[in-house]
Amino acid sequence: MNYKNSISIALLLAACLLQGNVKAQLMSKAVKGTFALTHATIHTITKGDIQDGTVVIQDGKIQAVGAGIATPAGAQVIDCTGKEIYPGLIDAGTHLGLSEVSSVSLTEDYNEIGDLIPEMQALTAVNPNSAAIPVTRVNGVTTVLTMPSGGRFPGTAALIDLNGYTPDQMYAGFKVVVLNWPSSGGFGRFDRRSPEDRKKAEEKALKDLNAYWDQAKEFAALDAAAKKSGQPRKTDYNPAMEALMPVVNGEASLLIEVNKDKDILSALRWIKEKKAKAILGGVSEGWRVADSIAAAGIPVLVGPVIDLPTRPSDRYDAPYANPGKLKAAGVKIAIRTMQTENVRNLPYHAGFAAAYGLGKEEALKAVTIYPAEIFGVADQLGSIEKGKRADLIVTDGDPFETKTNIEKVFIQGWEVPMDSRHIQLYNEFLDRQPGLKK
Amino acid sequence: MKKWIIGIYCLVLNLVVQAQTGDLQPLNRVYAVTHAFIVPKPGMLLTDATIVVRDGVIEAIGNQVSIPVDAQIIDADSMYVYAGFIDALSEAGIKKQEEEQGARGRGRAATPPDNSPLTNTKSGVTPEIEVASQLDPSASDLGAMRKLGFTTLNIVPEGRMIPGMSAAVELHGSQANEMILKANSGLYTQFRGAENRKYPGTTIAVMSKWRDFYKNAEAAMHHETMYAEDPTGLPRPSYDAATQAMYPVIKKEVPVIFETPDILSMYRAMDVQKDLGFNIVLANVKEGYLFTDVIKSNQVPLILSLDLPKKMEEEKKGDAKKERGGMEKGDDRKEKPKMEKKDQPDDPETAQLKAKQKAEVEKREKQAATLTQAGIPFSFGSKGARNSEIKANLNRMIKAGLTEEQALASLTTEPAKLLKLDRQLGTLEKGKIANLLVSTGPYFDEKTEVRYVFVDGSKYEYESKPKPKPGSNDASAQKSALGTWEYTIDVPNQSVEGKMIFSMDGREIKGEISNASSGDETKPLNNVTVSGTVMTFDMDYDMGGNSMNLQYELNLDGDNLDGQVMVGSFGTFKVKGKRISKPN
């Protein structure tokens, strides 16, 4: 938002204030309708760029896209001459909506007690009114995977669109059980365990994991038998097993959080043996074993990209270059920030990845179509094609560049207000009244 | 750890008591050691020579010495005699100090925090503490050092930032005060914060406190001096023991022994020294080769550490293996999902990292040689080193370029000079204190053992170590040892009980041992070898930083074992045991 624009908005708001009781802190509303965005450069992602093109949004979907398309009657026409249109950016891993102030533990909702709790639903704990959500979407990030973390199976992550007042309104059609792979590395500065202790802990954790998996297979077998015979399945209430059943049956995906190179290799072997439908997340040392990941054909949600290297002997740009190296080896990647309140920086993570080897085109795909494909929602998201959901952003340039203004954001066909707490504070305090002298 | 101390300490203490209530008293204190190779000082060798000591002092030394009629004669044919070694920085013999129980563990303080005014003692500033008050003459590590050939230790007290005054201690005597050769040989200080979350907690606070404390001590000394000359009109001084203990340091009569085990602490110690001006000795030095310019231009006395990092072996199993997680097909060993690949070459990254690590180890081994080449003299100190490794470490340094002569000097003449005791110690000369080391060959030879040590002219004799039987280690023999055993060691007036567990680790047998008072806590056994029906192994036991090596030799007979354990110089004791469970 540049200086001049925000002054205009400030004046406009001031004008509204004179009218009555409208509190300046309230957000303006999202608007649904039929829109025609005309004369734009459209980056479809999957079908190349369209110059001087038009996108028509109707009933929440992209009704039409192309050059020289007729504008439907009654549509609100938005002249986008000189502007670019991109799909809304997708962050493949966050805690957005699940934590409000990280130092206040009771505002943190993504880390529940227990080692085997895959049934915990991140979706229902999402706070649709989190101050961070508007802050995120005004930067062009429209859809995020928001995740639980904690024990071995900390819960089920959910893909959400950043528009709506209930989690169901926000739900974007994909959920995934999360598995935190037993780590052989240290937990940072405060981990004072000896290497022997760490090794023992890792072996025990792997043993437990296999025990969980085996019981889930048992459960699935009982369920299959019951279904076959038409009888009700007689098992005690066991939500964890219920949640794992589709995963062990290979029907639902399993998101495995793993970072150390050795651990990635052991996870890949385990995935193969268990025949799990897996996605890897984190993968900060993936560059060391990129060939193995590619050979296994497992997709990766990589990030954060703007991060420190994992070992003191690593080159300084190891995390920046990680996505590029994975891609070069043939791995399918999506980029993520693993942020809570600064998910808005996703385009910059993608920009750094681009600058350090991934290239702009692949980086753009890694925050649009690739995550959509990995999450199995590519029929709805990830590119600007007719029939897909209208998650779009209108910019005056490359969305990865900080200088670029995100001018309009459409989510699920709604034009969301370009407003957030940060913008409101800017408007209030840029020229504070009263100023120095009351 | 405490339970182990109780267990083995009881064993050892009993043995010490044994030695003391032993019935033999020396006949007199006159000895003649004859027909020996004598090294009166580094670089000098007398062959077929004799040395006579009387009542704690060297009476005569040379080839033409006439042996007094009252001398007890020790025929030291083909043995070597050196001046007893001097350890310039030791923590042997120090009783573990009780620390105030502070808050432990995460979360709120278990006890309400103590917000009473901060005293010097609470801050860890206790220069008034003397070694004599903390010294335990019966401590086993004193004996262990003596067995290595050391006769004098410069012992430092235990504490925090300024633990107190060091003292040169002779390794002979039953009362602490008897043993002190020179009290206040130095003011020992280290970068260690106060306990109990008190100021100073970190290095920068320690450095700040040093300056504060010293400057106020200077002012107090000035005040006391003026007051003593003429008290009229002046407020009276507060005679604070800690402050007064600093006066000899301020007057440069006593040096500050600053423990600086790495390069950055050396810089920081010198920063404090430059600000305040006291005489400084840098101690427990491990990275001196990075500091040669400053050491040389300031002529700083050094005490090098006798500790070295582990030597990096070319291991067949070990770092090179790629560990694999997950289950192997058909592998029903659910307990061990990992399989180790042996003899795998390192990937280029690991190879490079290891090379760098190896180069670092070599730099440390070469420290002594590097300093000598730069013309910098030094002494050696054992603080932080394991007794069982001292000789091996010296040999590593010699292999890396330190000459035996220089090594010897750093164990004798240099520390004598450092402690200002060179008129009494460091060489074998008439009139000096009768501290001798008699070994079966040149000291640094691997096979050489120390046979006699004289401290203040009193004789200590050591039997030769029984060599562990070389094991054939065949599988069937090993199998007979596997499982969990209960054992009992017979010590007079007591018995030590516990468990031993032997299992296979790949193709090697490994063992652990626990004793009844340590509960489930086990210690590893080294060099477990089974040959026929005889099993041998040894175990290291650390007490207060100095270590002993206990050697076991056991006969296996079905589910029973019996044999003996040798505990240092105290002798051997019977061991009996019974197997209580076989391995799965």
Added chain:
Amino acid sequence: MKQLFSLIFILSASITLSWSQPSKGSLLIKNGTVLTVTKGTLTNSDVLIVDGIIKKIGKNISAPKGVEVIDATGLYVMPGIIDAHSHIGIDVVNEATNPVTADVWVGDALDPMDVSIYRALAGGTTTSHAMHGSANVIGGQCETIKHRFGSTNPNDLRMDGAPRTIKFALGENPMRVHGEGNGIIPRTRMGVEEVIRRAFSEAQAYQAKWDAYNKDKMKNPRALAPEYSRRLETLADILSGKVMIHCHSYRADEILMLMNVCKDFGVKKICFQHVNEGFKVAPELANFGAYASVFADWWAYKFEVYYSTAYNAAILTRNGVVTSINSDSPDLIRHLYHEAAKTQHYGGLSDDEALSLITINPAKQLGVEDRIGSLEEGKEGDVAIFRNHPLSVYAVPVRTIIDGVVYFDIDKDPSDIRVSIDPDNLPTFQQYTEEDRCMDGVFEYLFENR
């Protein structure tokens, strides 16, 4: 006696000075786009550094004999980036044993072998303000260091002559450590103010005692010095302007509180750090002449930053406050050029305004603006060369130069940069978590009895 101590201090400082002889080099950087920051942008221009000082900036400069030439065609040349809030290169961050620890100095515990220093260089950052942490209301003294990586001598990092600074901290951190953790004042923001006023008042009394003694000493040879306290002496130095306050702060009311306390005690210069709510009191900050060093976009990690905005830097700048962007993080220090670029997104700052936030402004806040912070003849040769404009997300630093010596060269970047090697262990994997850097060391200290 105090004069004697000062004399000793001066003498020792000069001896310390003689230890550090950082190398100075000569370079000719040719044909780049030179972003001077203070004197506009020059295209196809050269920068000549001789013996560590920028000798000439202009077109078609020829290289003196033996001087290395760096071809900057198509590249961007800017002043070395300065981070006004950092904790890299020091072994100790927090002496959390007392709410007031003015006597300690992080410069006593520099660690020149910290790989974070090299990584900062790889991000174009040449100078940082190594600070005490925020555990105490009045923390320890800080040190401005240049990132001369590669030596084992801590003095090689020192920027000799840089003004003395000290860390203050307001708000949740000291309250959590001392009030909640130890049951002593401060537990509330009221207590924080009281701690500062009390410390300053005690310092005034201390100074008065010593002034009286110094006077008395002239005629009475038996005059006895009062007790010497480095802590009170340092606090007195703050009041007399010899040491500048850099205060970690967030809430608008506590920022105002400290400015009022400064007014009461005659302290004229202060730089607020983080100051997330600075934008709410921008007119007051500008009126006082206070500086502000802020995050680009960190917020919501504590309650005191829940109501802050990424437009903070822009609002402060527009209201006339000298503002910088800092990192307080070993990660962010590597891409301060990107952090500064965010102010173009949040507030529309111009290129030079944005670049000032990481060059000349932090230089002013550290009192070294006559030496570094812009590319001008006569200033020290601290330069960062970029492929792509530094304010572009695609910027890649390719050369980082301090005093005319190249310390980072992307074409010669070795794969294991460590100077300090652990002889017992290979380097291990450690998952980095972005914690509040300012509380470094506090949890270990509070919860482990060492």
